[in-house]
Amino acid sequence: MTATKAVQAFVDTVDAAAASYIEACVHCGQCARACHFYETNDDPRLTPIYKLQPLVKAYKRHKAPFSGIKRALGLAPAEVTEDELNEWSELVYDTCNMCGRCTLVCPMGIDIAAMVRKVREGFVAAGIVPEGLTGAADRAINIGSPLGIKPETLRKIVNEQAQEVGIPVELDKEGADYLVILSAMEILNFYEVIGALARIFKQAGVSWTISTDAYEATNIGIQMGDKEIARTLVGRIVAAAEKLKVKYVISPECGHAYTALKWEGPNLVGRPYSFKVIHILELLDQLRREGKIRTSGMDKRRVTYHDPCQIVRRGGVVKQPRALLNAVSEGFVEMKNAGVANICCGGGGGVSSNPRAEDYRLRAFASKKKQIDDLKGIEALVTSCANCRNVIEEAIDAYGMELPVLGLTELLAEYLDEGGAGEPPKPAEA
Amino acid sequence: MRLVGCILLLAAALAGALVANLPSPLAVSPATAADHVPGEALGTESDSDLWRRVRQGESFTLSDPRLGAGVLVQSEGEEWRSIRNGPVSWYGGILVLVGLGATVLFALLRGQVKIEGGRSGRRIPRFTMAERSIHWFVAAVFILLAGSGLIILFGRYVILPVIGPTAFGAVASAAMQGHNLFGPLFIFGILAMLAVYAVDNIFQAADAKWIIKGGSLFGAHAPSWKYNFGEKTYFWLVVFTGLVLSATGILMEFPTLTETLQYLQLANILHGIAAVLVIALAVGHIYLGSIGVEGALEGMTAGTVDENWAREHHDLWAEDVLREIAEREKTGAGIRAPGAAE
């Protein structure tokens, strides 16, 4: 019965695009060459297209043209079994970040990453999802954040940051131009970004706020493959943004948040938004070009930039991080494959929330490590996704490396030319 | 053989002379009529003398230069035909059958050469993707060329009597066309094979010991690097015959490369000899590489071999590889891709 639910979900999720992908694959194996999991393990099963097999079988048996005749003649693939689903769980959840490099290399242009997402929908229907993800989903739905950050915690952290930088941060401010959402990792681990934003926006004269109804940017539903959860989570942000009548929602330094809100969100909630979505890097670069933020001094370290997959390759924000980094860094060098084809940190697509996948994730980092090592003498790694930052820091520890990881927004704020002294700290308004 | 050939030529010459002297029922040829041979020949020379000069390959000035070469009859052609349809066909056929027979005999007497220690379950890389691709490319083309080549050489004796001339016409045409198309691919293949495999096939000191111990085919453990003496010998024979086949093949496909007809004839003979030689050897190679030796084929397909197989057949090479793997794991060097060593 579990398998039947999965098969039904598989069949339902295949549209013309997915069908053409399945019908175009020639089993050429090139996708394997782009995958960092494949590269760092002796296992041909990690070939990206192989991950789709349950979905492909279900489609070919039930939905493909000629599937009826083939079934009658015994030429259609066998029905997917629960055993198969259990066997594939590791391939679908533990060893895929939905990073999309396989999509780039496929000669037929098959969006394998998007297809993995579709496969996950079947697994969700069957209830075969790693605990780490279901736990995060529960917390996200019930508490408001996958890491369990409650609104009170948010207020406290925002307050502390406001105090530290001497700039008041107004929560739930109606009529602000920009609504900032944050990823759980940022709020918990890298909260200095809040202070950084405060300083930058003050200089740029940007009116902004954070909503206590919807402060969580990450969307565990999208990572899991659960449309309902995805819809609920995006819906909260949309509702908050429309309630506060903001012009823009800023997607933060978080990978999947941008894809979730900008590209998938409207389709999940079923209508266009009344506000625009802008990525923090897009906004910062725009402000920089308009002269609204000024920097002075340059970072002299030899640094390189890690491209978060969902922002760059699958999001389209390629040039802005580089422009911003070049504005404050003298020693910025690009790693091999920088930009659209950069290698994933290993933590995206729910893998970092999945303790079962830790070994794979750490092994996969070897590909990223090689990129960094090849540059010789890198003193810091800059990126713009809190999840990447966290994952990379953990991996750096595991590999015994010494390498600070910096957030781009924070780095920018470090070199902000603020002129006069800061104002006396005021508590954040409730 | 040559004596018989000469006698036949002479007989033919005499017969020709006889025919030339018979009165034609239809018309009287000017030569016989006026006792006068047109062209350069003097009327006083006897026809058989003239015919002898023609048959010995003398060059004449033709009344119509468009007729082509001044050499009217090239007697070596008959020699060539006799050799090709004679010893080459006969002994060549025997050689192929001997190769086949020897392989079968070996298979019956020795049986499959098993891995003595049984499979270890651990695998070590043996052939890279490049080595395997080249090998199988050459192998595929070789099968096609050998098959069509055998039809070209032996078909008229072996197939024609069975299926008759009409059907054999189709078979022969097909064989010829296929052979000519795949020939040039073989040339690329052999050159690529030389480039990729030569360095590991240089003869080394251990090879002498291997011969003395009769190779691992006969029970005793014999030392070997990546390739043993037998394999190295086979490789160089294949390269040698392959180059001969390539050169002679090119000449036959592009005959205008030379003006000397005898070179083409020689090419044809050498091509046949080299071919039957390499085919006879290939039968043994194919047997040993597939079912004859347990654990051999997987090296050339999947690229890895069982560790015990490696130790038993190529011990010195196996030690090297295992040492390298151990070192790499210690330093945690690099990212390993699945499959064979890249």
Place this chain on the structure above:
Amino acid sequence: MILVEIIEGPLWYIAAAVFVLGALWRIIGILRLGRRTDLSVPRSAALPGALKALFRHMLPHYGFFNRTKLHVFAGYLFHLGLFAVLFFAAPHITFLEKRVLGFGWEAMPRWAFIVAAQAAFAGLILLWFRRIADPTMRQISDADDHIGSWLTFIAMLTGCLALQESNVSLRALHMLAVEVWLIYFPFSRLMHAFTFVLSRGYTGIVYGRRGITP
């Protein structure tokens, strides 16, 4: 001879019909599944994205070429060789003119025909051995891949055997092999010849809207 008549007559029509109708049915079947309109606000236009993807994807870019060299080389060797042979070899043009289109075009010289055929064979042999030799390929390949490869090879081989163009049986054998290939085509992975346009196109649309050429 009756067999030859069947091959050159009714069987040809059947094979051609199955090929055309089957391929159409399959393509239309895929398109009919439809796709929900994308409600997100695009960064740049979708259609140019699709077109860019269609052409850009012909060669692995973004630095992937190094890792896919064998496959790209053998793949193009085979496809370009076969394309040239299919559409620019004199006997095929004559066939298309007489039995399919009613018009023909300039053929390539015979030596080019032979070289193209050799390239096609070389590519196909290399590709198929890659499929059985590479562990990844062994993992993901199925019967369809092998049957498709071999039917194509046999069609090409019988064509090569008939190169003297003087024997009716050899030509008929080639035609039969091609007819089997045509009948197999719409039900198999050989359809990638048409579906690649769709797959590249859709991905091009999705990524084009995001401002990326995939």
